[in-house]
Amino acid sequence: MSHLLELDHVTKRYPVGGLFSRQSIKAVDDVSFALDADRPEIFAIVGESGSGKSTMAKMILGNEVPDGGRLVFDGLDIGTIRSREQREAFMAKVQPVFQNPFEAFNPLTPVDAYLFATAHRFCGANDQSHKERLTDEALQRVGLSLAEIKGRFSHELSGGQLQRVAVARALIPSPKLIVADEPVSMVDASLRMSIVNLFRALRDELKVSIIYITHDLATAYYISDRVIIMQKGVVIESGDARTVLDNPTHPYSIALKNAVLPPDPKAAAAAIRLRSAAAAR
Amino acid sequence: MTAAMTTERPVTQAADVLTIRDLKAYYINDLFGVRREVRAVDGISLTVRRNEIYGIAGESSSGKTSLIKTIAGAIRPPMRVVDGSVSFDFGGKHIDVYAEPGKMKAARWQNLSYIMQGSMSVLNPVRRIKHAFNNFAFRHMGLDRAAFRARVESHLQKLGLDPNVLEAFPHQLSGGMRQRVTIALATVCEPEFIIADEPTTALDVLVQQDVLGLIKEVQERLGSSVVFVTHDMSVHAAITDRLAIMYAGRLAEEAPTQAMFDTPQHPYTAHLIASLPRIGDISTRKSLGGKPPSLANPPSGCRFHPRCPIAIDRCSKEVPDMLPSAIGGRVACFRAGEVAVK
Numbered sequence: 001m002s003h004l005l006e007l008d009h010v011t012k013r014y015p016v017g018g019l020f021s022r023q024s025i026k027a028v029d030d031v032s033f034a035l036d037a038d039r040p041e042i043f044a045i046v047g048e049s050g051s052g053k054s055t056m057a058k059m060i061l062g063n064e065v066p067d068g069g070r071l072v073f074d075g076l077d078i079g080t081i082r083s084r085e086q087r088e089a090f091m092a093k094v095q096p097v098f099q100n101p102f103e104a105f106n107p108l109t110p111v112d113a114y115l116f117a118t119a120h121r122f123c124g125a126n127d128q129s130h131k132e133r134l135t136d137e138a139l140q141r142v143g144l145s146l147a148e149i150k151g152r153f154s155h156e157l158s159g160g161q162l163q164r165v166a167v168a169r170a171l172i173p174s175p176k177l178i179v180a181d182e183p184v185s186m187v188d189a190s191l192r193m194s195i196v197n198l199f200r201a202l203r204d205e206l207k208v209s210i211i212y213i214t215h216d217l218a219t220a221y222y223i224s225d226r227v228i229i230m231q232k233g234v235v236i237e238s239g240d241a242r243t244v245l246d247n248p249t250h251p252y253s254i255a256l257k258n259a260v261l262p263p264d265p266k267a268a269a270a271a272i273r274l275r276s277a278a279a280a281r
Numbered sequence: 282m283t284a285a286m287t288t289e290r291p292v293t294q295a296a297d298v299l300t301i302r303d304l305k306a307y308y309i310n311d312l313f314g315v316r317r318e319v320r321a322v323d324g325i326s327l328t329v330r331r332n333e334i335y336g337i338a339g340e341s342s343s344g345k346t347s348l349i350k351t352i353a354g355a356i357r358p359p360m361r362v363v364d365g366s367v368s369f370d371f372g373g374k375h376i377d378v379y380a381e382p383g384k385m386k387a388a389r390w391q392n393l394s395y396i397m398q399g400s401m402s403v404l405n406p407v408r409r410i411k412h413a414f415n416n417f418a419f420r421h422m423g424l425d426r427a428a429f430r431a432r433v434e435s436h437l438q439k440l441g442l443d444p445n446v447l448e449a450f451p452h453q454l455s456g457g458m459r460q461r462v463t464i465a466l467a468t469v470c471e472p473e474f475i476i477a478d479e480p481t482t483a484l485d486v487l488v489q490q491d492v493l494g495l496i497k498e499v500q501e502r503l504g505s506s507v508v509f510v511t512h513d514m515s516v517h518a519a520i521t522d523r524l525a526i527m528y529a530g531r532l533a534e535e536a537p538t539q540a541m542f543d544t545p546q547h548p549y550t551a552h553l554i555a556s557l558p559r560i561g562d563i564s565t566r567k568s569l570g571g572k573p574p575s576l577a578n579p580p581s582g583c584r585f586h587p588r589c590p591i592a593i594d595r596c597s598k599e600v601p602d603m604l605p606s607a608i609g610g611r612v613a614c615f616r617a618g619e620v621a622v623k
């Protein structure tokens with residue numbers, strides 16, 4: 001059985017303190033897991049901020065190099081990629097969607113330019129009508145259209161519109177794996193459901209695997225097949241998403257689960273008061 | 282105050298601090314002679330009382346940020362107020378934001394503060410945190426340097442921050458700490474009116490609860506009014522007293538929060554509440570069919586009609602008025618109360 005992606009004892013350190021300090025923290029600490037090549041799935045990485053989720057995403061995307069261990073994508077050790085061709089081919093198959101769409105799009109460039117550039121770079125679309133067709137198809141999948149965003153700048157779109165554009169951009173090269181780093185934390189519940197439902201459809205219809213990074217346990221529960229829970233770089237709990245989230249055993253997983261605000265005014269207000277009272281003690 | 286606006290409120294209510302009447306604010310672009318109008322705020326009336334947290338919810342691009350920018354008097358071209366009024370009553374001091382712009386400027390820090398969407402990034406990355414306090418708050422507090430510093434430090438402590446953060450650069454703080462700092466900055470002058478746009482959206486669940494507790498605590502201590510904007514209905518459930526739902530630049534419904542969650546009157550509100558995911562439940566959540574409407578060319582009649590599960594003929598032809606609802610709020614729908622949650 002072959003793996004689409006395999007992480008083998010991956011560790012990443014960052015220096016802390018001054019430039020010459022020898023101290024470091026392990027942003028990711030000895031993490032291993034694998035995704036099957038012939039069973040596309042939604043794999044959730046859950047944890048509070050600073051737990052190492054984004055660092056993991058950056059390594060999977062080949063943007064950061066691990067200090068220990070290996071990452072293998074489709075039989076290729078990501079650390080051994082040297083040539084430009086290899087790198088382009090890898091990037092077409094593994095596409096990112098980032099958390100903050102305001103940072104992902106340069107305010108001085110119209111957003112459609114990013115989609116055209118992706119169509120050109122990874123799909124060899126050279127003439128304008130080809131680029132526009134690929135772009136419009138991808139935008140339609142996320143409930144937008146090229147007509148709506150053509151020539152507009154990031155500040156002229158709302159946060160949620162921009163995030164849908166970012167997902168559309170990632171779809172253009174027909175990737176095998178999408179690494180989505182907190183893709184729904186900036187969007188409303190209805191749109192959030194439409195994006196996570198979209199991820200489901202991508203998995204089921206296009207056979208794309210998705211690494212879904214989030215601190216939102218409710219959506220993780222709703223769409224993922226498997227989940228790992230991270231704290232300070234370490235995987236503290238992992239397994240079938242429903243099993244783990246229905247009955248978390250590690251105290252930190254339990255705290256995270258309890259922090260999910262119930263969608264009911266009385267219960268939610270009580271949860272906030274409880275936490276303030278606990279903090280005051 | 283017009284009769285229409287007073288009738289729907291019981292007599293024993295606290296005083297109104299903010300009154301918005303039939304407000305219209307558009308983004309107007311003239312590109313090569315082609316006029317494009319985005320009607321982001323299109324005929325909104327509402328009031329916010331003393332000592333309450335008033336929530337504004339709605340999907341992305343429904344105009345939430347545009348509305349509160351208009352309230353704060355923080356609009357820039359191409360945005361323009363084309364009709365209506367925004368006025369404040371700060372304990373007898375009356376300010377009509379668009380009739381007397383100078384007055385609003387003075388009130389901006391003394392009486393009102395505005396925590397902008399994504400405001401964690403407004404902290405200047407190359408300057409220490411203390412500069413932000415010196416730049417924004419020092420002038421408005423009428424204290425000498427030493428007293429000012431002491432006040433800031435004690436304020437930070439109340440918010441659970443070590444005063445040493447004043448010497449830190451923004452990148453040395455975690456997202457949660459940066460958001461606490463922006464809240465400290467917005468509240469150090471003890472404003473009567475606080476506007477917060479998605480202040481917890483980028484935070485993880487644990488920090489989010491802390492920040493919500495903090496806002497509630499500050500609001501209760503100061504007795505201020507807070508206008509709290511977020512798309513996240515669970516956050517509104519946790520913190521707001523009354524809640525308004527925006528759809529395509531207009532209000533769809535407004536009501537006491539608990540009542541709205543119990544018995545939403547507008548089909549869009551009912552959808553928002555039903556679409557919330559819950560742990561333990563994997564039944565497929567429907568997202569709304571169709572697309573969010575374009576505000577450059579909004580649907581006729583009720584703007585929700587192309588996506589409404591119970592639309593009737595009349596809905597595409599007439600605009601429903603915002604009328605008193607069965608749960609002590611207001612609603613704009615010809616078939617109010619006819620859709621149940623689930």
Ligand SMILES: Nc1ncnc2c1ncn2[C@@H]1O[C@H](COP(=O)(O)OP(=O)(O)OP(=O)(O)O)[C@@H](O)[C@H]1O
Pocket residue numbers: 155156157158159160161308319321339340341342343344345346347348359398512576
């Ligand atoms: N400077 C601008 N020029 C033109 N149109 C704009 C501008 N800023 C916002 N808009 C448009 O106004 C509408 C309302 O945007 P607004 O930012 O108020 O939405 P929002 O409800 O705050 O959304 P979100 O939840 O995504 O922050 C959108 O259609 C947006 O594209």
Ligand SMILES: Nc1ncnc2c1ncn2[C@@H]1O[C@H](COP(=O)(O)OP(=O)(O)O)[C@@H](O)[C@H]1O
Pocket residue numbers: 014015025027047048049050051052053054055056
């Ligand atoms: N470029 C970097 N330089 C130094 N430290 C970093 C860098 N990126 C992340 N870190 C640190 O690594 C840890 C994990 O961060 P991150 O992966 O961003 O967490 P998450 O995405 O779970 O919030 C944090 O302590 C963070 O401060």
Ligand code: SF4
Pocket residue numbers: 547548549583584585586587589590591592593596601613614615616617
């Ligand atoms: S007025 Fe008609 S279209 Fe609008 S919400 Fe009510 S029933 Fe639906």
Ligand SMILES: [Mg+2]
Pocket residue numbers: 050053054181
């Ligand atoms: Mg992150």
Ligand SMILES: [Mg+2]
Pocket residue numbers: 158159345346347398478
């Ligand atoms: Mg906004």
